[in-house]
Amino acid sequence: MGKEVILKVEHINKNFGETVALKDINFSITKGSIHSLVGKNGAGKSTIVNIIAGVYKQTNGKVTFEGNDIGNLSFKERQDRGIELVTQHASVVLDMDVAENIFLGLWPRSKFKLVDRKAMHENAQKVLDEFGLKVDPYELVRRLTPVEQRKLNIIRALFSGGKLIILDEPTTSLSIDDRNNLFRFVKKHAENGVTFILISHYLEEILQVSDAITVLRDGSAYDGNVGEGVGYDRQMELAKIIAGEDVELTFRDEDKVVNEEVAVECEGISAKFLDQADLKIHRGEIVGFVGFSGSGARELCLALYGLMEKKSGKVKILGEDVDIKNPTDALKYKICLVPNDRHAEGIVPIMSVEENIGLSCLKTRLKGKFGLLDNSKEVELADDYVKQLAIKTQSIYAASGSLSGGNQQKVVLAKVLAVNPTLLILDEPTIGIDIKSREEIMGLIKDLTNEGMSVIYLTNDFDELLRIVDRVVIFNEGKIVGDMKNENLSPDKIVNIRDRRAV
Ligand SMILES: Nc1ncnc2c1ncn2[C@@H]1O[C@H](COP(=O)(O)OP(=O)(O)O)[C@@H](O)[C@H]1O
Ligand SMILES: [Mg+2]
CATH class of the missing domain: 3.40.50.300 (P-loop containing nucleotide triphosphate hydrolases)
Known part of the structure; x- marks a missing residue:
């Protein structure tokens, strides 16, 4: 070398x-x-x-x-x-197949007018073999796993002489x-x-x-x-x-005593990929959810938030029976969710930081005279959260889309925290966030739970999980296969329980 x-x-x-x-x-x-x-x-x-x-x-x-x-x-x-640049948002075309993605723009242009599809797929197979990716050249890229998509990006770069x-x-x-x-x-x-x-x-x-x-x-x-x-x-x-x-890394307080009062009670909840889940979450408790995609972990979150239909089961919030059919209902009961894909769901990029933060409270604390938006309250709210969360932005009037990833995530968080949630559901909240911001976010969440907010923390980062949660609930194939206090737990233990099949 x-x-x-x-x-x-x-x-x-x-x-x-x-x-x-x-x-x-x-x-x-x-x-x-x-x-x-x-x-x-x-x-x-x-x-x-x-x-x-x-x-x-x-x-x-x-x-x-x-x-x-x-x-x-x-x-x-x-x-x-x-020199090949592979950017953050995978530069693959989801609705083309693997071979088409590899040869995109590279397949002989001048000699043949029509692309010889069979030859292209045969060649793609050779490229895949050479660079070591086991996927079918005819497979639609949308159907590959995220890691396969990233590898395909790299293979494309290697193939084109990177x-x-x-x-x-x-x-x-x-x-x-x-x-x-x-x-x-x-x-x-x-x-x-x-x-x-x-x-x-x-x-x-x-x-x-x-x-x-x-x-x-x-x-x-x-x-x-x-x-x-x-x-x-x-x-x-x-x-x-x-x-x-x-x-400074954020850790849960060893002597934290979780409130007896139940904030959220799930009884026999079934939905797509979820079978008869029973679960109680106490006030001020942080419950970590662990499970592969399709295991039921994310599905229970989505069902609680009204983004996924429940086939059966009951939900109580602070003792009251509730029927949450959509996120608007969820907001009424102060159930908030920070999605894992903030680009798709969390933020309106062309709206300002101020407007994004105010979004969830337009009809409540920001409602002014004659039902109109109280602008000065919105400014105050935004200023407050920009300070609390150390959001790096030119001003609260800057378009949210112009902020860096971690700061956008903080805006999403500010938007939901402004509601004073009873239950905050965090779906991989620190993905793509630098270590300093991550610890700030985790610290803030911890402080808010001390004031009574309950949290579901869905993540595959077990080190992060074990530092902050009070309890871990493990899902596999639609069932809860583990529910234990965060005492003497290790990432290995969690993996063992997760991967023991639910029979
Ligand atoms: N196209 C651009 N126009 C104006 N400012 C930009 C542009 N790209 C990046 N910046 C600014 O340059 C700085 C560095 O950004 P960036 O390189 O994206 O950071 P990182 O990738 O480390 O998160 C930030 O302050 C960002 O707001
Ligand atoms: Mg960057």
Whole structure:
């Protein structure tokens, strides 16, 4: 492999109007290595890789690839030289099949007018075999798992001659197993000489897989290659460089006494993928839900929130029988949900931060004279949450879509917290969020439960789960297969219970 430098960035600056996104960035990447970029949301990670790929032009500074200054080359020209950018929202076409995705735009254009579909699929099979992905070339990409879709992205990049493949948060929305699986795939290809730039928030995995780490913080670069190992201490060291200060992890209070009062009672709830679930959630309790997709865990959340039809069963909120058929009903009983796909459900990107935060309270606390919206109350509410959650935005009037991912997630959270929920359902709330913001969000949730809010915390991140929940409820094949206090639990124990089949 040698120590050959494949890419070098020198004195890169980038301004977006008034915003200084990058300040004098310098680093080199060795051929065949995995070079990770880490940093808080908004630190400049996507900006630097977009400059490397030729999507953005730097304000000044130099990018050298294989010894040549590529500053004047277009995105396409850099692609032809082997720089491939794979962005956060998988660049696959869901309604095309695997082969079509691999050959998209690459299949002989000039020679044949019509694409020879049979030959294309046969060739796709060869490509899949070569790069090690076991999927059917005729399968619709929509039907692949998220990790298979990400691998397909990478394979497409490799097939089209990628030498430097940039993965901008490829692990967002992947489970812990899938993350590891994807990183192994990347590692294997790096060993074959392909170079990767990897952007991710998962420090443990980053430390395991990277040959070098650059930290971006407020537009400046720092060396992340301090110390040895991948353990907890090492992660905290890296977290400190990322945050620019010590990061305190949030833990539940060991001596927390859960209220006897029942906030939510489910009796024999059946729905799609869910069979006769009985469950009580106490006031102020944080209950972790664990289970694969289709296990019933997410389905129970959706049924409680009125997004999935119940076939049978009863729900009581604070002792009162309720019949929640849709999210509007749920809001009446102060049941709120933060969805795992904030892009699809959580936020209206073109509306301002203020408007998004106010959305759930238009008919309640923001209602002014003559039933009109009380604008000054909305401003006050938004100001308040922007402070409490440390939401990084130019102002409360900025479009929510212009915020970085983690900050958008905070806006979603603010929107539901403004309701003072009785039950807050969090579906993978910290996905794609930097470590500092994650701990802030977890800390806030913890504080609010001390004031009586109950929480369902649905996540596949068991380390995070065990730090915060009072109880763990485990689902498999539509049944609750485990329900225990968070005492002497470990991720392994949870996995064992989850994977013991429910018979
Ligand atoms: N196209 C753009 N226009 C204006 N500002 C931008 C644009 N892209 C990024 N920024 C700003 O540049 C900074 C760095 O953003 P980004 O590179 O996306 O961060 P990261 O990927 O580390 O979360 C942020 O302050 C962001 O708001
Ligand atoms: Mg980014």
